[in-house]
Amino acid sequence: MTAYEKVMAARDANKLTSVDYISHMFGDSFIELHGDRRYADDKAVVAGLAMLFDTPVTVIGIEKGRNTKERVERNFGQAHPEGYRKALRLMKQAEKFRRPVLCLVDTSGAYPGIGAEERGQGQAIAENLMEMMTLKTPVLTVLIGEGGSGGALALAVSDEVWMLENSVYSVISPEGCASILWKDSSKAAEAAEALKLTAQDLFDLGVIERIIRQPKAGDQAMFESLKMLIKRTFEKNLALDDEELLNARYERFRKIGIPD
Amino acid sequence: MDLFAFRKPKNELESDEGESKNVPFVPEEMWIKCPKCNTMLLTTDMEENLHVCTKCNHHFRMNGRDRVEMLADKDTFIEFDADLVSHNILDFPGYDQKLEKARKTGAKESVICGECKMNGIDTVLCVMDPTFMMGSMGVVTGEKITRAFEYATENSMPIVVCTAAGGARMQEGILSLMQMAKTSGAVKRHSDAGNLYITVLTDPTTGGVTASFAMDGDIILAEPDCLVAFAGPRVIEQTIRQKLPKDFQTAEFVLQKGFIDSVVSRNNLKSTLVKLLKLHGYSGEEA
Numbered sequence: 001m002t003a004y005e006k007v008m009a010a011r012d013a014n015k016l017t018s019v020d021y022i023s024h025m026f027g028d029s030f031i032e033l034h035g036d037r038r039y040a041d042d043k044a045v046v047a048g049l050a051m052l053f054d055t056p057v058t059v060i061g062i063e064k065g066r067n068t069k070e071r072v073e074r075n076f077g078q079a080h081p082e083g084y085r086k087a088l089r090l091m092k093q094a095e096k097f098r099r100p101v102l103c104l105v106d107t108s109g110a111y112p113g114i115g116a117e118e119r120g121q122g123q124a125i126a127e128n129l130m131e132m133m134t135l136k137t138p139v140l141t142v143l144i145g146e147g148g149s150g151g152a153l154a155l156a157v158s159d160e161v162w163m164l165e166n167s168v169y170s171v172i173s174p175e176g177c178a179s180i181l182w183k184d185s186s187k188a189a190e191a192a193e194a195l196k197l198t199a200q201d202l203f204d205l206g207v208i209e210r211i212i213r214q215p216k217a218g219d220q221a222m223f224e225s226l227k228m229l230i231k232r233t234f235e236k237n238l239a240l241d242d243e244e245l246l247n248a249r250y251e252r253f254r255k256i257g258i259p260d
Numbered sequence: 261m262d263l264f265a266f267r268k269p270k271n272e273l274e275s276d277e278g279e280s281k282n283v284p285f286v287p288e289e290m291w292i293k294c295p296k297c298n299t300m301l302l303t304t305d306m307e308e309n310l311h312v313c314t315k316c317n318h319h320f321r322m323n324g325r326d327r328v329e330m331l332a333d334k335d336t337f338i339e340f341d342a343d344l345v346s347h348n349i350l351d352f353p354g355y356d357q358k359l360e361k362a363r364k365t366g367a368k369e370s371v372i373c374g375e376c377k378m379n380g381i382d383t384v385l386c387v388m389d390p391t392f393m394m395g396s397m398g399v400v401t402g403e404k405i406t407r408a409f410e411y412a413t414e415n416s417m418p419i420v421v422c423t424a425a426g427g428a429r430m431q432e433g434i435l436s437l438m439q440m441a442k443t444s445g446a447v448k449r450h451s452d453a454g455n456l457y458i459t460v461l462t463d464p465t466t467g468g469v470t471a472s473f474a475m476d477g478d479i480i481l482a483e484p485d486c487l488v489a490f491a492g493p494r495v496i497e498q499t500i501r502q503k504l505p506k507d508f509q510t511a512e513f514v515l516q517k518g519f520i521d522s523v524v525s526r527n528n529l530k531s532t533l534v535k536l537l538k539l540h541g542y543s544g545e546e547a
């Protein structure tokens with residue numbers, strides 16, 4: 001697949017969304033928690049507690065919706081500041097109980113709208129980046145579709161970041177990039193190539209730790225092996241003391257793109 | 261994103277109405293038109309007035325060097341990492357030429373970092389330069405800011421950061437996005453060690469810079485009327501398909517919404533910073 005075909009696959013309306021992953025991996029053990037305790041409950045972010053085998057975990061996912069009605073309700077997976085604040089509230093709660101945090105990312109970006117700006121979209125994302133960097137509990141992020149810029153990064157300042165083989169992660173959409181740089185959004189395919197946004201590109205650039213095979217609905221064996229992988233990563237990081245955990249997280253980002 | 265061209269009226273809704281017809285002929289570079297009140301100003305007058313319109317107080321954008329000179333005590337600024345410059349790490353088409361063009365302005369990178377004295381007080385100072393690729397944040401920008409915070413943390417020093425950015429440097433792809441996380445980490449360590457960080461938002465502060473260290477200051481100041489946004493006005497208008505209110509996303513707007521501490525005119529900026537530094541127990545010998 002070309003880079004732009006990967007972008008299209010990542011946006012495919014029929015692919016699995018965060019709620020699908022949650023139900024396949026955690027089934028009935030999942031209990032949803034709502035609200036940012038500041039202003040509202042943002043439905044673009046679905047979050048709660050679940051059992052990963054015998055370990056309680058906090059799960060936070062950006063949800064695009066699986067049909068037209070849901071997509072409207074979920075604002076097409078474009079979170080407002082309340083979504084990021086809900087996520088941070090539950091991450092802090094997880095830290096209190098030293099519960100590992102799993103973030104599932106699938107968003108074209110944080111919502112660019114009047115209310116979002118009025119209520120501090122930039123501030124909400126900035127706070128997540130800063131607080132996640134020193135969250136004293138293991139955090140793992142899996143990109144399951146689109147990873148759109150700051151709105152994705154706000155749930156991805158983690159110990160490890162994994163990507164599904166057909167997911168993408170980029171600073172800007174290829175269409176946006178092409179229209180700003182070349183005044184021609186039809187050059188999106190070229191922009192997608194140039195931006196280096198596929199899982200393989202990001203792995204080669206040292207931005208992610210692992211590429212995950214794309215699971216299909218009902219492929220329970222695949223979900224079980226993904227769960228095992230997540231469990232082992234959490235166990236490894238739970239064994240570290242706070243200082244080791246946070247130093248490793250800091251260094252993970254500190255070294256990215258460092259000029260020699 | 262390089263969404264905002266230098267010296268364009270920053271609010272796209274304010275049109276650049278009719279050229280003034282009554283101005284006597286003078287060499288073009290000697291005059292500059294104020295985008296707010298349309299007055300023709302002598303460039304030297306405007307520059308001597310800290311790049312502020314003598315008639316209506318409109319704050320023109322300042323390049324990094326001029327701003328460092330304005331804030332640091334004379335001959336005290338020691339620049340860090342002056343030789344750290346951007347490269348076309350992803351082989352992005354056209355980026356080499358863009359960098360070459362940007363360097364012709366005299367700036368080497370979109371941020372200048374160093375230490376200096378402000379009324380005798382030792383301070384780390386980072387100034388983003390809107391004349392260099394609209395201050396966009398690339399790997400080197402993020403690296404220089406991170407190193408400045410790490411230096412301030414090691415030496416228990418306060419830091420002042422003047423932000424200006426059209427957003428991330430998209431020609432550096434995901435690596436530019438990662439600078440948001442990297443800088444935030446360095447800010448957090450500086451903060452957790454009990455040090456003071458003051459942000460000064462200048463025109464324009466948008467995108468990934470707004471969504472990281474610009475909003476992390478213990479105290480956040482902004483210059484009058486500057487654009488402060490996560491999503492730029494054009495992106496929002498395209499999304500919601502309606503025109504934005506005139507004063508949306510100005511410094512005064514974000515002050516009213518509770519996201520910054522104060523709007524400070526440029527002629528009071530240094531004295532305000534010094535006052536805040538003193539209130540946090542920092543002192544120094546005045547030269």
Ligand SMILES: [Zn+2]
Nearest residue numbers: 294297313316
């Ligand atoms: Zn004026």
